[in-house]
Amino acid sequence: xxxxxxxxxxxxxxxxxxxxxxxxxxxxxxxxxxxxxxxxxxxxxxxxxxxxxxxxxxxxxxxxxxxxxxxxxxxxxxxxxxxxxxxxxxxxxxxxxxxxxxxxxxxxxxxxxxxxxxxxxxxxxxxxxxxxxxxxxxxxxxxxxxxxxxxxxxxxxxxxxxxxxxxxxxxxxxxxxxxxxxxxxxxxxxxxxxxxxxxxxxxxxxxxxxxxxxxxxxxxxxxxxxxxxxxxxxxxxxxxxxxxxxxxxxxxxxxxxxxxxxxxxxxxxxxxxxxxxxxxxxxxxxxxxxxxxxxxxxxxxxxxxxxxxxxxxxxxxxxxxxxxxxxxxx
Amino acid sequence: xxxxxxxxxxxxxxxxxxxxxxxxxxxxxxxxxxxxxxxxxxxxxxxxxxxxxxxxxxxxxxxxxxxxxxxxxxxxxxxxxxxxxxxxxxxxxxxxxxxxxxxxxxxxxxxxxxxxxxxxxxxxxxxxxxxxxxxxxxxxxxxxxxxxxxxxxxxxxxxxxxxxxxxxxxxxxxxxxxxxxxxxxxxxxxxxxxxxxxxxxxxxxxxxxxxxxxxxxxxxxxxxxxxxxxxxxxxxxxxxxxxxxxxxxxxxxxxxxxxxxxxxxxxxxxxxxxxxxxxxxxxxxxxxxxxxxxxxxxxxxxxxxxxxxxxxxxxxxxxxxxxxxxxxxxxxxxxxxxxxxxxxxx
Numbered sequence: 001x002x003x004x005x006x007x008x009x010x011x012x013x014x015x016x017x018x019x020x021x022x023x024x025x026x027x028x029x030x031x032x033x034x035x036x037x038x039x040x041x042x043x044x045x046x047x048x049x050x051x052x053x054x055x056x057x058x059x060x061x062x063x064x065x066x067x068x069x070x071x072x073x074x075x076x077x078x079x080x081x082x083x084x085x086x087x088x089x090x091x092x093x094x095x096x097x098x099x100x101x102x103x104x105x106x107x108x109x110x111x112x113x114x115x116x117x118x119x120x121x122x123x124x125x126x127x128x129x130x131x132x133x134x135x136x137x138x139x140x141x142x143x144x145x146x147x148x149x150x151x152x153x154x155x156x157x158x159x160x161x162x163x164x165x166x167x168x169x170x171x172x173x174x175x176x177x178x179x180x181x182x183x184x185x186x187x188x189x190x191x192x193x194x195x196x197x198x199x200x201x202x203x204x205x206x207x208x209x210x211x212x213x214x215x216x217x218x219x220x221x222x223x224x225x226x227x228x229x230x231x232x233x234x235x236x237x238x239x240x241x242x243x244x245x246x247x248x249x250x251x252x253x254x255x256x257x258x259x260x261x262x263x264x265x266x267x268x269x270x271x272x273x274x275x276x277x278x279x280x281x282x283x284x285x286x287x288x289x290x291x292x293x294x295x296x297x298x299x300x301x302x303x304x305x306x307x308x309x310x311x312x313x314x315x316x317x318x319x320x321x322x323x324x325x326x327x328x329x330x
Numbered sequence: 331x332x333x334x335x336x337x338x339x340x341x342x343x344x345x346x347x348x349x350x351x352x353x354x355x356x357x358x359x360x361x362x363x364x365x366x367x368x369x370x371x372x373x374x375x376x377x378x379x380x381x382x383x384x385x386x387x388x389x390x391x392x393x394x395x396x397x398x399x400x401x402x403x404x405x406x407x408x409x410x411x412x413x414x415x416x417x418x419x420x421x422x423x424x425x426x427x428x429x430x431x432x433x434x435x436x437x438x439x440x441x442x443x444x445x446x447x448x449x450x451x452x453x454x455x456x457x458x459x460x461x462x463x464x465x466x467x468x469x470x471x472x473x474x475x476x477x478x479x480x481x482x483x484x485x486x487x488x489x490x491x492x493x494x495x496x497x498x499x500x501x502x503x504x505x506x507x508x509x510x511x512x513x514x515x516x517x518x519x520x521x522x523x524x525x526x527x528x529x530x531x532x533x534x535x536x537x538x539x540x541x542x543x544x545x546x547x548x549x550x551x552x553x554x555x556x557x558x559x560x561x562x563x564x565x566x567x568x569x570x571x572x573x574x575x576x577x578x579x580x581x582x583x584x585x586x587x588x589x590x591x592x593x594x595x596x597x598x599x600x601x602x603x604x605x606x607x608x609x610x611x612x613x614x615x616x617x618x619x620x621x622x623x624x625x626x627x628x629x630x631x632x633x634x635x636x637x638x639x640x641x642x643x644x645x646x647x648x649x650x651x652x653x654x655x656x657x658x659x660x661x662x663x664x665x666x667x668x669x670x671x672x673x674x675x676x
Contacts, residue, residue: 071566081445081453084426087647089488089498101493103651105644108561109418110618111574120422120454127566129643132496132651152428152437155467159428159439222444232469296465297441300426304439304465 013037013194016056020169020192027176028190034209037194038202043179047325048186051212051286052317053203053275054169055193055219058162059299061090061145063128070131072102072139075123083120084300089148090128094139102128102145149301156307157231163303167310168218168293174314179321186325193275203275207282214248214287214324216317217276220305221266221292231294231306234262235313238290241268243280245287252289255323261316266292291317332492332654335359335512339505340497343430343485345399345416346537349373352395356508356531363515364529374545375531379515384524387674390551390633391514391528391664392542392622393507393558394535397500398646400424400484402431402464405475409468411438413484414459417536421459423647429464432482438466486648495578495654502650504535506640507557510661517665524671535622542622543629553596553634553674556623557664559652560584560614560639574618575641577653580610581660584637587617589624593634599672600636600663609663614639636673638663 017039021031028041039056059078066072072092085104092100104126128145130136151160158167172190179185189210194202207215223231237253238244256263271277272290280288291313296304331337344352353375361367364377375395381387398417405411411431425442440462445453464484468474488500499505511529518527528549532541546554564576575582581604585597604611626633640660643651667673 067566079445081425081442081448083422083453083457084442086425087423087644087649088426089491089649101491101498103498103644103649105565105649105651106420106422106647107563107565107567108643108645108647109420110561110645111563111568111572111616112420117420118456120456122454125567129565129651132493132498134494147426149428154437154439157467159437222447224447297426297439298444298446300441300444302426302428302439302441304441304467 013057016166017192020056020173024173024176024190027180034206036202036205038206039192040206041176041190043176043185043188045185045187048214049212050186050321051189051191051207051210051215052172052175053191053193053215053217053279054172055165055202055275056169057195058146058164063092063139063141063143063145065141066130066136066139070129070133070136072128072130074126074128074145078299080299082122082126085126086121088301090145091148092128092130092139092143092145094143096138098138100130100133100136100139102130105129147301157304158307159302159304161301161303163305164220164295164298167305168220171218171293171310171313174311175317178314178318182322184325186321188321204278204282207279207286212286214289215279216289216291217274217279218291218293219274220295220298222298223294223296229264229266229294231296231304231309233264233294234309235316236264236266236292236294238268238272238292239265242270243268243272243276243288244290248287248289251324252320255320256316259319262312333497336497336505336509337490339508340490340499340501343435344395344397344501345483345485346396346534348483349395349533352508353531356512360512360515370544370548372541372544373533374541376545376548377529379518379527380522381525381527382522387525388549388551389525389527389668389671389674390530390546390549390554391511391668392530392532392545392554392556393511394504394533394541394622395508395531396534396536397503398536399486400429402478402480402482402484404480405471405478406463407471409470409474410463410465411474411478412460412463418646420646421462422456424462427648428487430485430487431464431466432478434477435485436466436477437487438464441465488648492654497652497654498649500648500650502642502652503559503645506559506652506657510557510664513661514664514668523668525674527668532622539620539622539625542625546626546629546633550630551633554623554626555664555667555673556621556635556637557660558621558637558639559642559645561619561645562641562643563616565643574616575612575614577641577643577651577656579612580656581663582614582639582641583611584614584639587614588620590620590627592623592637595676596634596636596673600638600667603667603670603672604663607666609659
């Protein structure tokens with residue numbers, strides 16, 4: 001399973017789309033982009049119609065000002081900790097289609113005053129040094145930037161930027177691959193959604209138009225020992241809560257136990273802050289499940305997920321979908 | 331790529347006390363061009379290019395091979411590594427970075443708690459170095475202990491990149507100086523000077539100027555020229571009257587820095603040489619920061635020296651920036667100073 005390619009330093013949804021298209025193409029019947037910008041891959045089958053939703057956007061920066069010397073100010077798109085931005089290299093994509101380069105700098109320790117050492121510069125004070133580009137004057141307000149970071153493997157884990165939620169997109173692709181081993185499958189829509197980080201905008205439209213019997217949203221969740229969620233212990237299934245369909249949850253949970261898949265549980269007391277929220281209330285309502293991939297250091301350039309969690313979740317989903325066509329009724 | 335060898339030098343790992351890879355790379359590069367070359371007890375690489383015998387004077391060119399970094403101080407129960415800084419490193423530049431651990435260069439990351447779960451009031455507070463951890467993918471102390479131990483060096487891992495007239499890299503401080511010395515030697519192109527010319531690529535500048543005095547004791551030079559990388563400060567935090575130096579204005583000449591007022595005669599010679607060759611230059615306008623020249627003034631009977639630097643933004647972080655023309659200016663000025671030998675006339 002060559003995940004690292006799918007995790008290449010893709011920064012904008014269209015770049016991500018072309019990576020996904022290439023990876024999923026052998027296992028599906030149709031791929032298209034809908035009006036709002038979701039990429040949808042369809043595996044045609046019989047019986048149930050299922051949608052899997054993973055978002056492919058990532059937290060990023062947007063240029064808010066650039067001065068005559070080439071120092072740009074910026075704001076965040078999605079929640080970012082200023083602490084993880086200092087001394088990062090960034091790729092800036094401008095409207096002329098060209099990519100430029102920048103560095104988020106901070107005054108060297110030699111020149112700092114004692115009083116400011118305890119303070120982390122806020123988004124009002126941070127800057128991107130884009131002065132190094134010969135044509136920095138072409139950078140404009142509204143241009144987007146992401147941290148430049150190449151994903152790498154360490155001890156069965158992958159570390160990189162944007163694994164929230166590209167690692168789940170990889171699960172979708174792997175699920176398609178698993179399903180291709182079966183002769184007969186349900187119809188599955190692999191929906192790679194747009195703009196989740198700014199309010200799960202993409203998922204709703206897709207869920208309405210596809211007329212599905214079941215929607216499965218996938219996102220990342222925090223590796224947190226206190227809440228018993230750890231990487232390496234399988235996906236976290238969201239238990240109960242108003243957003244999760246009880247009947248389908250039991251089927252999935254029973255299937256996972258029966259087939260001895262590693263899973264963990266999270267509870268969802270209300271809105272989950274994922275695509276699941278919007279899938280459930282799309283159209284005349286969609287039964288919805290949420291699976292979350294445990295992740296360390298979320299929204300930093302060094303997010304970490306475990307490869308066995310990604311592979312295990314894909315096998316679980318593919319097997320579960322096949323079992324749904326096996327005659328269980330709700 | 332304009333500066334292929336500087337790329338190689340910057341990408342090599344070499345924090346203070348672990349400079350072997352830098353020294354051996356330089357040794358391989360220069361050994362055919364010098365008359366004598368050795369690595370001393372502390373790890374300094376020293377080379378002699380003999381003069382033509384007209385004078386018995388000795389000139390020493392010096393740059394430091396080490397870079398700032400981190401060192402493992404504890405292996406924690408959860409398999410993460412706690413660390414301390416080697417040289418001046420601000421904890422604020424470390425979060426969200428990939429690092430290489432140990433001489434095996436095992437990749438790991440310095441993560442930080444996700445912003446979603448942090449206490450709002452602490453988001454803009456600098457965490458102490460002790461709160462930061464290196465994660466290598468282990469979940470238990472026993473796993474981490476198999477291949478790591480306290481004292482393991484930790485290196486930044488930033489690829490060298492050139493954009494237009496600029497280079498972005500780690501450890502430009504002081505691989506630019508290391509490369510200047512190599513270029514001076516190459517510029518002699520087999521010709522010899524009127525004096526013996528020594529090159530000293532010294533260790534452990536960042537942890538208290540520890541290599542340079544040892545090198546000087548073996549050479550006993552009459553005069554030294556120190557090639558450094560120095561802080562700029564021409565970024566938005568400071569009004570221009572508080573900048574130390576600025577990128578694009580040429581080599582930086584130092585009249586005084588922490589612990590030393592530099593030899594006036596040598597400084598004057600450097601200034602005159604730059605002017606008569608129409609080379610642009612700038613003065614370092616802050617006293618902050620020191621160089622090996624401060625050590626040289628305190629060894630043997632005191633070695634007078636000059637300091638010429640490439641200015642750099644964001645030094646001592648994983649990502650610093652130089653203007654390539656500033657660097658080339660330093661190399662050119664250095665070559666002229668060596669060929670003319672005027673800095674030796676006392």
